[in-house]
Amino acid sequence: MDYTKPYIAPTLTVDAVIFQISNGVLEVLLVKRANDPFKGSWALPGGYNAVGETTHHALHRIVEQKAGVDTEKDLAYIEQLYTFDTVDRDPRGHAVSVTYMGCGRDIIVRDASSHTAFMAVNNLPELAYDHANIIRYAHERLKAKLTYTNAVSAFLAPRFTLTQLQSAYEIIFDREFDKRNFRKKFLSLDLIDETDELWRDGAHRPAKLYKFKSSKLQALERSFD
Amino acid sequence: MDYTKPYIAPTLTVDAVIFQISNGVLEVLLVKRANDPFKGSWALPGGYNAVGETTHHALHRIVEQKAGVDTEKDLAYIEQLYTFDTVDRDPRGHAVSVTYMGCGRDIIVRDASSHTAFMAVNNLPELAYDHANIIRYAHERLKAKLTYTNAVSAFLAPRFTLTQLQSAYEIIFDREFDKRNFRKKFLSLDLIDETDELWRDGAHRPAKLYKFKSSKLQALERSFD
DNA sequence: GCAAAAGTGTTTGGGATACACCCATGC
């Protein structure tokens, strides 16, 4: 480790891509920037990671502080996404950004306001930095996760109908699945159990409620889709 | 971005997991540490990433300097792996390490010596830090990549036999494949072309040489394996 | 009874797997 100049580290930042499904669309959590650069633009919640704090912890602190969302309690699933060099990207100079992706449902945004909002992924405003690319990348990763893990559970209530389950897949993949094939396949994966509860919702036959056998993330035997 | 204390960034480091196949085994590039901590232990090549330098560039510089391997010229494939928080891990204090995985073949280690070597992945010495875990993680990622991309080409000469191709898969997955099924499947993927060259190697029928249609990394239509 | 969503089986095609023998060469 021989270096002659004193070592100066790049700025370290963290950014969060937090997804939920609401009103039948996939949404991502955004905040409106209060300061330059990109003042007034929408951006992923993110901020500085100082020495002594893990990126995971910094993420929790920053998302709580900037968007009023608790990544521990509100998200059923979170994973590291990618680390972006922003040496050319950030007008303030060299920063390295560690990004995370999280998924939840029915997230209440404290201070929901014109400054913090979940917005539909397929209808985003102009975003600061290259956050649009990061969201695209996270969406791809999310689709991949749903094909070989039980990660979809993060978007669902503890008890859910098969139609809700299928709908989550359809929203995230933005395409339709055949109802009979979807059910046959998902049930064969042995990830969920039928309960004896029913979901009543309007003038039609009530639906059986199911639950995941395990709340932990697990890889599937056969990949889905 | 309101913070009251002056911002101090964690140390940023990069580490490289560089694989090659040699003598029928998967090997990883290691260097012997010249300084504390872990002086005298084998470790992944890595070092400090200062402000103004991308992680990718720092990796290139450090691997060249510490191990005499040129990640641009010697590696046919490189990708970012994961970013590790080492706040609890590194005796020197808080560092964040961005790791990369690369693959090549017939890599000449300049200064090959008792301080730099490719070592068999399934027979590693004690390693510094948690580098054994990082290598395990990289190996898993590598297997995943081979199932859905043409990344295996990074381990092969421009012209190669089907037996060499199959052998690369068998070494990386540490299991055997059926020769007829392997060939049928790989040829059906439409990734490689037969050439009119032959490979002669001893007292047996010579083998046809093949080449990849594209040297770029591409995803497969159907996943392999 | 009617509208609305839940629930349910069968057929077909293609890829995965299992498996054994002949071919071309160097010596």
Added chain:
DNA sequence: GCATGGGTGTATCCCAAACACTTTTGC
């Protein structure tokens, strides 16, 4: 001619995909 690795085909099974009607409920 013999040892060595190269090269090839078929039968079976399982999963994916396509496809339409009956059931249960609220009003």
